[in-house]
Amino acid sequence: xxxxxxxxxxxxxxxxxxxxxxxxxxxxxxxxxxxxxxxxxxxxxxxxxxxxxxxxxxxxxxxxxxxxxxxxxxxxxxxxxxxxxxxxxxxxxxxxxxxxxxxxxxxxxxxxxxxxxxxxxxxxxxxxxxxxxxxxxxxxxxxxxxxxxxxxxxxxx
Numbered sequence: 001x002x003x004x005x006x007x008x009x010x011x012x013x014x015x016x017x018x019x020x021x022x023x024x025x026x027x028x029x030x031x032x033x034x035x036x037x038x039x040x041x042x043x044x045x046x047x048x049x050x051x052x053x054x055x056x057x058x059x060x061x062x063x064x065x066x067x068x069x070x071x072x073x074x075x076x077x078x079x080x081x082x083x084x085x086x087x088x089x090x091x092x093x094x095x096x097x098x099x100x101x102x103x104x105x106x107x108x109x110x111x112x113x114x115x116x117x118x119x120x121x122x123x124x125x126x127x128x129x130x131x132x133x134x135x136x137x138x139x140x141x142x143x144x145x146x147x148x149x150x151x152x153x154x155x156x157x
Contacts, residue, residue, distance in 0.1 A: 003061070003089065005096050008042075008051035015060035016042045016051060023063075023079035030116050036140055037077045040065070050076070052096065054089055064093045066100060073101040075111040094127070098147065108148040115141040 008016060020042070024035045045051045045065055054062030061084050065077035075097045080089045101109040113120040115134060121143055125131070129145040136142070 002056070003092065004055045005052050005064070005093070006055060007049065008046045008053045008063075010043060010046055012051075012053055012060060013043045013046055016046070016053065016063050019053075019060055019063045019081055020077065020079045022081055026082075027114070027117060031114060031140075033139075035114060035117075036138065037065075037079065040077070052093075054080070054093060056084075062089050062093050064097055066097055068104065072110050073104065073106040073108070075109055098149070102149055107150060108146050110144065110146045112142045112144045115143050121145075 020037050020040070024038050027035050042051065050065050050067050052064040052066070053060045054064070062080045063077065064075070067074040067076045075094075078090060078093050078097070080093070098109055110132075111124065111129065113124070115121075121131070124145050124147075127147075129147045131143055132146050133144045134142065135144070
């Protein structure tokens with residue numbers, strides 16, 4: 001498997017939206033509306049340097065949105081084309097996100113998922129994420145989780 005994770009460029013915006021829509025479309029019946037990632041402004045996210053793509057032979061097959069704030073490093077979105085599930089691409093993107101958080105000096109990474117996406121909650125718990133809170137935000141019932149590393153030191157200027 002020859003894949004590359006690289007920062008997205010504005011020309012990737014359509015492919016990013018395509019991957020996200022394909023990955024989240026199946027949740028619409030369960031949630032009753034399009035999940036939050038399907039509503040995001042990817043050209044803005046790309047311009048802000050928050051989007052990475054997983055490129056395979058010139059095609060985008062995965063998407064990662066990372067957001068750094070003064071208080072947290074957030075894995076905002078991770079998506080893989082459904083026909084590529086089971087190949088370890090999601091795990092590769094998760095490992096990249098965690099490595100990026102450490103590289104930037106964070107000792108933890110945070111994420112949230114919809115409370116009805118129970119398989120995601122179970123997956124994140126299996127790989128070391130711990131639930132911190134549940135809340136309704138922007139019309140979605142969200143479960144917030146955190147994974148602490150303990151081997152990174154955040155410095156502030």
